[in-house]
Amino acid sequence: MATIARAAGVSVPTVSRVLSGDDQVAAATRVRVERMIDEYGYRARKTRPPASPELIHVIYPRLDTAWQVEHIRGMESVTQEAGVGLIVSALDRGPAGKKDLLRRAHTGQAAGAILAAASGDTSLGTVLGQLNVPVVTLDPGAKAAANLPTIGAANFLGARAATEHLVALGHRRIGTITGSQGGLLCSRARLDGYRAALEAAGIAEDPSLIRHGEFEYRSGVASARQLLDLVDPPTAIFAFSDYIALGVYEAARMRGLSIPGQLSVVGFDDLPAARWASPPLTTVRQPLQDMGSLAARTVLNLARRKALESPRMELDTRLVERGSSASPPRSDRRGGVTA
Structure with a gap:
């Protein structure tokens, strides 16, 4: 609303009154504000639950690894407890998942989105931000928007x-x-x-x-x-x-x-x-499952307008020693070995 207010040359309360249908706003001002709302594609976040369940959308570049499954297990533990649905999509499977997310964002059914890995490098974060949908990046790519909250590991x-x-x-x-x-x-x-x-x-x-x-x-x-x-x-x-x-x-x-x-x-x-x-x-x-659950909790906290302790969250890693590492051989006996 602050962005719309600046663009229309009015105060934030005025934008709020236009969105709520207050008839005390001057006609010319209302038209100007509504024009900016349309131009920026802004949609007010609903304060009441929609008729159908809210959903968190998770977008990966592709779905083909076990570490993604671990992420999703962590997310499900949070969404099930909160009574929120979870939809997982992959960019390499075509535009269907992206279109579904944007459609739900327009209708107020998207509680938020988690852009995992290089999917955060797309324009999705910017578009969802304009639609007032909370977005979190999980293990982001190199080009992910710097203004989005980030979940990662050390x-x-x-x-x-x-x-x-x-x-x-x-x-x-x-x-x-x-x-x-x-x-x-x-x-x-x-x-x-x-x-x-x-x-x-x-x-x-x-x-x-x-x-x-x-x-x-x-x-x-x-x-x-x-x-x-x-x-x-x-x-x-x-x-x-x-x-x-x-x-x-x-x-x-x-x-x-x-x-x-x-x-x-x-x-x-x-x-x-x-x-x-x-x-x-x-x-x-x-901690892949912990990273997934933290990403889901962060999205829900943003949707409920709760302040984040930090926009950059990094979970600890630790070395697990098993049987594949030992001291090097005393002499290199591999020189005569060929493929």
């Missing part, structure tokens, strides 16, 4: 802990495989954490030990094969996701390398598959 500290763990075991040739280097802020933070740990240990960064991939199993396989093909390959690999780490497992198997006897591996996420891997994967746990 990616820098988690990556630093993972790298420090390998350094403490005696590794000096530590490779890393990133995910979505230009797309997600979490990937940038993890790379910074890796570099900070090396610098603190007095280990010079070797660009040949850094491979930029995606948060996918096949990316882990391809990138790990490149690292293992180096003349002086790494004795340990820090993967930026558990999926990438499982791809490293496969690349090691293809090379006939044992984990952790000849190659140590550390992941990031602590998905259920990390415990099922053989050997169980040492990884950085990020």
Whole structure:
């Protein structure tokens, strides 16, 4: 309403009276305010529950990973308790989910929206803001609107802990495989954490030990094969996701390398598959369900006009040591091994 008031050259109470249908507002002023309302696409948030249930819309770039399931489990625990519905959509499945969200936003049925990962890089946040729909970004992309509340994890500290763990075991040739280097802020933070740990240990960064991939199993396989093909390959690999780490497992198997006897591996996420891997994967746990529940609670608090303690919320990560990391072999016996 403040934006509309500035554009129309009136006070915020005047805009409020126009929206409520107060007939004491001068006709010319009413026309001017209504023209600005139409131009900005503003819709007043309903103060009474709509006839049909309110819904929180969650938008992902695509739906194909277990960490998204963990997010959604956390969101459901909050929405079920609040009596609010949850709709999950993916941008790669076409415009249907986006159109449905905007339609519900126009009719007052959208309690709010959670834009996850790179979906926050779209114009959705701006459009929903104009419609007075609360928006939160979850693990945002690099281009997400800076004015939106953000839910994330301590990616820098988690990556630093993972790298420090390998350094403490005696590794000096530590490779890393990133995910979505230009797309997600979490990937940038993890790379910074890796570099900070090396610098603190007095280990010079070797660009040949850094491979930029995606948060996918096949990316882990391809990138790990490149690292293992180096003349002086790494004795340990820090993967930026558990999926990438499982791809490293496969690349090691293809090379006939044992984990952790000849190659140590550390992941990031602590998905259920990390415990099922053989050997169980040492990884950085990020509280995915807690992140999802916090995102849902934040949206509902915004919808109820509750003030946020902070627009930037970051949950702790911690290293979970399992069987995939150990001290490096005393001598490198991999030189004669070929694909």
